[in-house]
Amino acid sequence: MSEEPGHERVIAGRYRLLAPLGEGGMGTVWRARDEVLHREIAVKEVRAPAGLGGDDVQRMYARLEREAWAAARISNRNVVTVYDVATDEGRPWIVMELVRGLSLAEVLDAEGPMTPQRAAHIGAEVLAALRAAHEAGVLHRDVKPANVLIANDGRIVLTDFGIAMVEGSSALTMTGEVIGSPEFLAPERALGRTPGPESDLWSLGVLLYAAVEGHSPFRHDTPLSTLRAIVDEELPPPYRAGPLAPVIEGLLRKDPAQRLPAEQAEQDLRVIGAGGSPRADTVRAVPFPPTVAARPEPSPTPPMPLPGQPAPSGSGATTATRQDRDRRAGRVLVAGVVALALAVGGLTYALLNRGDGDGNGDRGAGASTPAETKDPTQNTGSGKSSPSPTPSESESEESSPPPQSVRVGLDGTRTDYAGPCPPPGARAPRFTATFTVGRLPAEVRYRWVTQDGSVLDGGWKTLSFPEGGGRTQRDAVTVTTEAGTGTFENEISVEVREPVRTTSESVPFSITCETETPTGGASPSPSDTESDTESDTDSG
The missing domain is CATH 2.60.40.10 (Immunoglobulins)
Structure with a gap:
């Protein structure tokens, strides 16, 4: 990094930092100028989490640099374009296109909840970006309103792939750390399991819920209680979602395998965004x-009900053979086990979202x-x-x-x-x-x-x-x-x-x-x- 007297800082001898655009737990995004191509750009300054050892810091920076280059290969109008990854003083600086506009978080703060039609339009564009990223083997891992930009020309852009994970690469997180905003994390990530494309779909479902309801569905007073709610609690009904409700509920299924497929979700969002409704008569x-x-094997005890769902009805199956069928409960998440896993994990959070409201909606x-x-x-x-x-x-x-x-x-x-x-x-x-x-x-x-x-x-x-x-x-x-x-x-x-x-x-x-x-x-x-x-x- 160089700095001329009376001038702004210059990164890698080329990118002049002009003013900060935003700041989070992983760094600061700057408005900058490319002195070679003479255009304004955005540069993300990446900072390692506090307390991380020197060797871990260098490994993290090297991994992030590789993954940022991988994210740069995503070609989609709804994905912010990564131009360069410059290394300055041993750490990476991610150089991106500058999108002029407001984030979805800023729009919600200023205008309040959106109509289902507008939220569906934004959601469809974000989902198109996610599908392009997933096809390139890249997981975003931090889909939230603050990372969705609404450009002045109406373009919807998903940004901040700085903590993305590339398929087949090592995880960016260090021991005991969860990357991302807790209230937008999928249940499998809250439990420390390996995320997949379905984890980004869950985060999109939370984003859509927050857009129409004015608050995220599982947010509590502390990050730990928020993660417990994500894993254990039933989804509070989205009362303002209208035709968007089935899409939100389909994306927010606890089991990743049961979530609404991305292709079907985008199709439904396009229909709703155009002012229609997915056909209810079909x-x-x-x-x-x-x-x-x-x-069939004898089952002396009934299966354990899923958390937040009714216990099995007394009507049971229509025949004794059906009643004796092996009742599988592999998807059951037991609250006590979850609480123990969260407590033993000693979770910390690199990013804490400032929030989109304070409603919890327990049910x-x-x-x-x-x-x-x-x-x-x-x-x-x-x-x-x-x-x-x-x-x-x-x-x-x-x-x-x-x-x-x-x-x-x-x-x-x-x-x-x-x-x-x-x-x-x-x-x-x-x-x-x-x-x-x-x-x-x-x-x-x-x-x-x-x-x-x-x-x-x-x-x-x-x-x-x-x-x-x-x-x-x-x-x-x-x-x-x-x-x-x-x-x-x-x-x-x-x-x-x-x-x-x-x-x-x-x-x-x-x-x-x-x-x-x-x-x-x-x-x-x-x-x-x-x-x-x-x-x-x-x-x-």
Whole structure:
């Protein structure tokens, strides 16, 4: 670094630092001028975490320099362009294009929560950047509003790949350190597991939630309690998200394998950003995460429920053999184990985000109830106000309305499939849920789940029963798998969270994937999914 009297600092004899643009735990971003090409640029000054040994510092700088060069190979209009990695006084300085505009964090601070349409547009552009990075083998690892720039010309740019990780390279973190902003970390990263592209998708889901709700979903008073909430707590419902809610909930599934695929998420975000909604009148063929069937073994105790979800319903399977099936609980995250892992890890944080709000949105968990459940307290298990309508003043004075009830019937067709996978739409297992409410108006919040805890069809969904309309509606899904061979067995049911908690009976199904080539020498291709979701009314 050189410095002429009366002038700004010059890095590597070429980049003159003019003014700081921002500062974080890993360094400072400067507005600078390239003295060779005579253009303004952005230069990130990287600083090692305090207390790191000299050898670790040099290894970190060398690794970051390699990874910054790798990030420079990402070619996408939504990714900030890396021009150079200059080494000055033994540490790297990342030279990038200068994007003139505001960060998403600054926009949210100034304007408050966004409309779902605007948030979806921004999310689609960020996701396009992430997909380009993932195709190049680069994980961002710190997707948050402060790292999304909204340029003056409307371009959306994902920046700050300074702590990115390149596929196959060593992790940037040192012993006992977590890189990134805690409230945007994925559960697997909070547990110290190896991140993947799905970890960036989780962070995008938190970003979208914060954009429409005004606060991130799991933020607590301390970083440790925030990480515990990320791992253990149920996602607080996004009340302002509108058509964006299924995308957010699909991205914020605890199990990385169950998160909404990037391609489908970007497609839905594009539709919402253009002012539309993903078609609600079409039955989606939801991918089923296969569990290889084993011989039934006696199970003296029921499976442990997932944290924040209802315990298994007393209805159980339809046959004794199904009830004896090995109930797999590999995805269960036990709160005590998580707390111990976090405490023993001695986690520190290189970056602490200043936040996008102070709401936590905790939500209580309740036990499951029979298929018809009455709740005189009207959703007292929620930490937020119920979206269910309240009685008018005159009604309250005269008499209390009858308690709300929800009945859920579940039917399955083609529940045992054998043939090439994925199953064609006309032959894949199909399930239809019939919802009947006790009184109008009502809004039913529900989701499709399998016995092993997998969540299907985008997570929580909502059916509206308006005043004067029918008390019965239906929803349907088909189940598919991309597996090549094997027999996969499971059961599917419907969980209702609002206005009361209840769970339908479960319906068993099996998918046997065969590799034989059908007659004619060509494998059948899956047929287009039909528009099967129904909405029926009755006079009752």
